[in-house]
Amino acid sequence: RPPRIAIINQKGGVGKTTTAVNLAHGLTIQGKRVLLLDLDAQGNATTALGIEKYTTNASTHDFLFANADATAFTKSRYEGLDVYPANVALIRAELELLKLGDDRDRQLKQRLDKANLPHDFVIIDAPPSLGILTLNILIACDYVLVPVQCEYLALEGLTMLIETIDEIRNTHEVDLSILGCLLTMVDLRTNLSQQIIKDMRTHLGELVMKTLIPRTVRLSECPSHGKTIFEYERWGPGARAYEALCKEFLERIEAA
Amino acid sequence: RPPRIAIINQKGGVGKTTTAVNLAHGLTIQGKRVLLLDLDAQGNATTALGIEKYTTNASTHDFLFANADATAFTKSRYEGLDVYPANVALIRAELELLKLGDDRDRQLKQRLDKANLPHDFVIIDAPPSLGILTLNILIACDYVLVPVQCEYLALEGLTMLIETIDEIRNTHEVDLSILGCLLTMVDLRTNLSQQIIKDMRTHLGELVMKTLIPRTVRLSECPSHGKTIFEYERWGPGARAYEALCKEFLERIEAA
Numbered sequence: 001r002p003p004r005i006a007i008i009n010q011k012g013g014v015g016k017t018t019t020a021v022n023l024a025h026g027l028t029i030q031g032k033r034v035l036l037l038d039l040d041a042q043g044n045a046t047t048a049l050g051i052e053k054y055t056t057n058a059s060t061h062d063f064l065f066a067n068a069d070a071t072a073f074t075k076s077r078y079e080g081l082d083v084y085p086a087n088v089a090l091i092r093a094e095l096e097l098l099k100l101g102d103d104r105d106r107q108l109k110q111r112l113d114k115a116n117l118p119h120d121f122v123i124i125d126a127p128p129s130l131g132i133l134t135l136n137i138l139i140a141c142d143y144v145l146v147p148v149q150c151e152y153l154a155l156e157g158l159t160m161l162i163e164t165i166d167e168i169r170n171t172h173e174v175d176l177s178i179l180g181c182l183l184t185m186v187d188l189r190t191n192l193s194q195q196i197i198k199d200m201r202t203h204l205g206e207l208v209m210k211t212l213i214p215r216t217v218r219l220s221e222c223p224s225h226g227k228t229i230f231e232y233e234r235w236g237p238g239a240r241a242y243e244a245l246c247k248e249f250l251e252r253i254e255a256a
Numbered sequence: 257r258p259p260r261i262a263i264i265n266q267k268g269g270v271g272k273t274t275t276a277v278n279l280a281h282g283l284t285i286q287g288k289r290v291l292l293l294d295l296d297a298q299g300n301a302t303t304a305l306g307i308e309k310y311t312t313n314a315s316t317h318d319f320l321f322a323n324a325d326a327t328a329f330t331k332s333r334y335e336g337l338d339v340y341p342a343n344v345a346l347i348r349a350e351l352e353l354l355k356l357g358d359d360r361d362r363q364l365k366q367r368l369d370k371a372n373l374p375h376d377f378v379i380i381d382a383p384p385s386l387g388i389l390t391l392n393i394l395i396a397c398d399y400v401l402v403p404v405q406c407e408y409l410a411l412e413g414l415t416m417l418i419e420t421i422d423e424i425r426n427t428h429e430v431d432l433s434i435l436g437c438l439l440t441m442v443d444l445r446t447n448l449s450q451q452i453i454k455d456m457r458t459h460l461g462e463l464v465m466k467t468l469i470p471r472t473v474r475l476s477e478c479p480s481h482g483k484t485i486f487e488y489e490r491w492g493p494g495a496r497a498y499e500a501l502c503k504e505f506l507e508r509i510e511a512a
């Protein structure tokens with residue numbers, strides 16, 4: 001079955017959605033087939049790909065609660081990239097999961113395990129929290145990619161997140177590993193960024209991806225056009241960085 | 257009793273903590289006494305004020321679940337600014353609230369209503385979600401201040417948030433109103449920022465605060481020193497903007 005990768009960080013605004021969308025599209029340019037699940041009720045990944053949130057197509061909420069056939073995903077306008085869009089029903093998902101009883105932590109895993117998907121990778125965009133929905137995502141996935149904004153407050157929660165992932169691996173007996181921490185919105189002109197990169201590499205070593213994603217206005221503009229960076233500014237610094245990320249991602253998956 | 261103001265937005269990384277901390281300190285410079293409640297398990301507001309998260313002092317978790325006397329807050333090093341710090345126990349708060357039965361939505365309100373506080377204002381920093389803890393915060397408060405990052409993806413969830421606030425006012429019969437939406441990380445050099453300011457003022461009119469908070473490196477640096485912007489760079493653009501916010505905040509409260 002295709003490897004499943006969760007894009008996770010409970011710190012908000014660190015580039016989870018931007019990474020999920022551009023990694024997913026970037027991998028299709030490398031010839032892979034990708035299914036993107038938007039499991040954040042805000043539906044930013046759905047919008048960033050130019051997909052209508054209020055379509056009648058099956059949403060991630062439908063997929064999660066078994067109201068949709070596993071292959072009822074929406075085709076994005078990029079060849080090889082399919083999406084389960086988010087909609088507001090996801091706001092209730094946390095309460096609905098809590099009512100499920102014993103298997104409430106493994107609902108997403110069970111749904112994905114039953115699905116016979118034609119994809120090479122499944123990528124999941126998560127909300128900025130560590131609630132029962134994020135727990136479902138972590139238990140369902142093989143790898144975690146953690147975007148870390150190159151800012152002081154974003155470093156703070158990182159240890160908490162890594163400890164939470166370790167705890168989940170032990171108590172829920174799942175084979176979950178951190179593929180890497182990706183530094184985002186990096187501005188090499190500031191001392192703060194340089195200091196944070198140094199601190200990260202000292203404390204986390206190989207876990208820190210070599211690829212650095214620069215802060216660029218184009219990356220913050222492209223969602224308003226419903227385009228990924230590869231369509232919006234194919235050869236700019238943002239697309240080149242996400243292309244480098246795709247290559248490093250494939251190397252790390254192959255080596256795992 | 258002192259008015260209670262929630263700093264809320266389920267979109268992550270939009271400047272909730274930066275606003276909560278600098279507004280709270282700025283108000284004490286205007287001669288007010290302020291209590292800041294850090295209700296985000298990440299504890300960013302606690303750290304940004306240079307307060308140890310692992311102190312033995314009463315935390316917001318203790319305050320919320322009645323294990324602490326209402327006046328067991330920690331004095332920050334700024335005259336007139338008191339804090340209930342966050343700690344990791346807050347991660348469990350959502351599950352603990354859900355187990356409380358009928359009054360689970362009003363736990364924070366009941367605790368604050370019983371407290372005899374010597375402050376002029378209570379400011380609450382919320383996590384980036386719309387779960388039961390955020391619901392508790394909204395039901396307990398009189399006003400909501402919504403920081404909105406000057407980016408496209410941050411606009412998306414705003415309608416959802418405003419609808420959620422309306423719904424809470426109606427179903428829970430509370431007197432909650434939006435004090436204003438504050439545009440943060442504004443970079444007037446980009447078309448995106450200018451477009452967003454225009455869109456916001458067209459759709460939301462007077463709800464949009466006149467004060468604009470500029471993106472400045474100093475504002476992202478000061479939390480790493482445990483200082484507010486008023487101590488870190490007293491007369492820079494960040495401190496001047498937050499000072500203007502304090503004045504506009506007091507005008508809006510008086511006019512309400």
Ligand SMILES: Nc1ncnc2c1ncn2[C@@H]1O[C@H](COP(=O)(O)OP(=O)(O)OP(=O)(O)O)[C@@H](O)[C@H]1O
Pocket residue numbers: 011012013014015016017018019040044126127128184185186213214215216217219220221223266267268269384407408409410
């Ligand atoms: N490298 C970058 N350069 C400039 N802007 C960026 C970059 N990456 C992300 N952004 C912008 O920063 C904001 C936050 O990014 P994004 O929404 O992807 O973060 P997130 O972690 O998914 O947020 P949330 O926690 O709300 O889900 C967005 O407006 C996005 O367009």
Ligand SMILES: Nc1ncnc2c1ncn2[C@@H]1O[C@H](COP(=O)(O)OP(=O)(O)OP(=O)(O)O)[C@@H](O)[C@H]1O
Pocket residue numbers: 010011012013128151152153154267268269270271272273274275296300382383384440441442469470471472473475476477479
């Ligand atoms: N005006 C500003 N200029 C530059 N950087 C800023 C500004 N406001 C906030 N920041 C930085 O942007 C990041 C996000 O801000 P902050 O943590 O306050 O947002 P938040 O909404 O509280 O995030 P979360 O959703 O995780 O609680 C932080 O690293 C902060 O230091």
Ligand SMILES: [Mg+2]
Pocket residue numbers: 016017018040044126127
């Ligand atoms: Mg996101």
Ligand SMILES: [Mg+2]
Pocket residue numbers: 272273274296300381382
């Ligand atoms: Mg915060």
